[in-house]
Amino acid sequence: MRKQTMWQLADKEIESRLLIGTALYPSPEIMLESIKASGSQVVTVSLRRQNPMASGGQDFWQMIQSLNLNLLPNTAGCHSVKEAVTTAQMARELFNTNWIKLEVIGDDYNLQPDPFALLEATKELISQGFEVFPYCTDDLVLCEKLVEAGCRILMPWGAPIGTGKGLINPYALKTIRERLKNVTLIVDAGIGAPSHAVEAMQLGYDGVLLNTAIAQANDPEKMATAFKHAMAAGRLAFESGLMPERDMAQPSTPTIGTPFWHQN
Amino acid sequence: MPQVIVNGQITDVVESNLAEFLSARQNAQSSFAVALNETFVPKAEYQNTLLKEGDRIELVSPMQGG
Numbered sequence: 110m111r112k113q114t115m116w117q118l119a120d121k122e123i124e125s126r127l128l129i130g131t132a133l134y135p136s137p138e139i140m141l142e143s144i145k146a147s148g149s150q151v152v153t154v155s156l157r158r159q160n161p162m163a164s165g166g167q168d169f170w171q172m173i174q175s176l177n178l179n180l181l182p183n184t185a186g187c188h189s190v191k192e193a194v195t196t197a198q199m200a201r202e203l204f205n206t207n208w209i210k211l212e213v214i215g216d217d218y219n220l221q222p223d224p225f226a227l228l229e230a231t232k233e234l235i236s237q238g239f240e241v242f243p244y245c246t247d248d249l250v251l252c253e254k255l256v257e258a259g260c261r262i263l264m265p266w267g268a269p270i271g272t273g274k275g276l277i278n279p280y281a282l283k284t285i286r287e288r289l290k291n292v293t294l295i296v297d298a299g300i301g302a303p304s305h306a307v308e309a310m311q312l313g314y315d316g317v318l319l320n321t322a323i324a325q326a327n328d329p330e331k332m333a334t335a336f337k338h339a340m341a342a343g344r345l346a347f348e349s350g351l352m353p354e355r356d357m358a359q360p361s362t363p364t365i366g367t368p369f370w371h372q373n
Numbered sequence: 374m375p376q377v378i379v380n381g382q383i384t385d386v387v388e389s390n391l392a393e394f395l396s397a398r399q400n401a402q403s404s405f406a407v408a409l410n411e412t413f414v415p416k417a418e419y420q421n422t423l424l425k426e427g428d429r430i431e432l433v434s435p436m437q438g439g
Binding site for chain 2: 132133158159160182
């Protein structure tokens with residue numbers, strides 16, 4: 110496979126444009142093998158109340174550390190600015206990184222981010238030195254406000270978390286790409302198939318973050334490989350420049366010299 | 374004996390500060406972070422953080438996430 114060029118994610122230079130979650134795998138071993146197969150260099154992690162029966166998360170933590178990848182902790186499950194900020198602060202100490210995937214959920218039915226609380230939490234965390242990766246909707250104005258607040262990276266949803274519906278509003282995502290040319294854009298959530306990742310990359314997005322599509326596949330490791338190829342294909346297609354779409358057919362084979370040619 | 378709420382569970386405490394409370398319940402290798410009454414407490418502050426009746430302690434560890 111052609112080697113991908115390096116790209117800048119916050120303060121890191123990495124090769125893979127796939128960011129991958131660590132949840133929902135059939136087993137820890139399959140998680141490890143899937144992450145390796147995906148080629149991803151950024152994995153998302155979370156924090157939860159300590160459960161003494163599960164060795165306090167220590168086994169998982171050692172496993173993740175053994176991968177030696179960049180960690181992106183999240184604030185999943187937070188519904189308020191206060192919860193999100195406190196969770197981010199705990200994550201910074203626990204995972205020793207100032208990166209935070211900021212989630213502030215506004216609706217429990219579709220797990221849609223609360224744009225108002227998200228913006229407020231973003232401002233607070235940036236003032237505290239965090240590199241905020243906000244999980245946001247595909248609302249252009251919200252995205253612009255997040256950039257004004259100091260975000261260098263935005264992560265609009267493709268579709269609600271875990272739905273696998275793909276890019277439900279490509280127009281909105283395309284508009285964000287066109288309006289925010291210098292911002293790192295990552296489609297986060299809703300990706301269900303490698304073709305969705307290709308589509309996101311063809312739009313000029315810098316990366317894709319997903320979890321369920323790989324973790325819940327019948328063969329997660331093989332699906333991780335499929336996504337690795339999809340990311341490369343989508344990025345190469347974007348860099349190559351897609352042909353313009355047309356409504357009218359246009360023959361690809363030259364018409365001059367066609368045998369049995371009949372002039373109409 | 375004062376009682377605090379640890380991860381939603383009512384717990385008796387004999388220790389006076391957070392450092393003593395945690396050292397009695399955590400082994401040296403465990404990875405955790407703490408919030409007290411919804412406010413993050415950095416490790417360096419454990420010794421100076423006194424516990425009182427009704428305090429709510431959140432004790433969190435690394436977990437899988439998406």
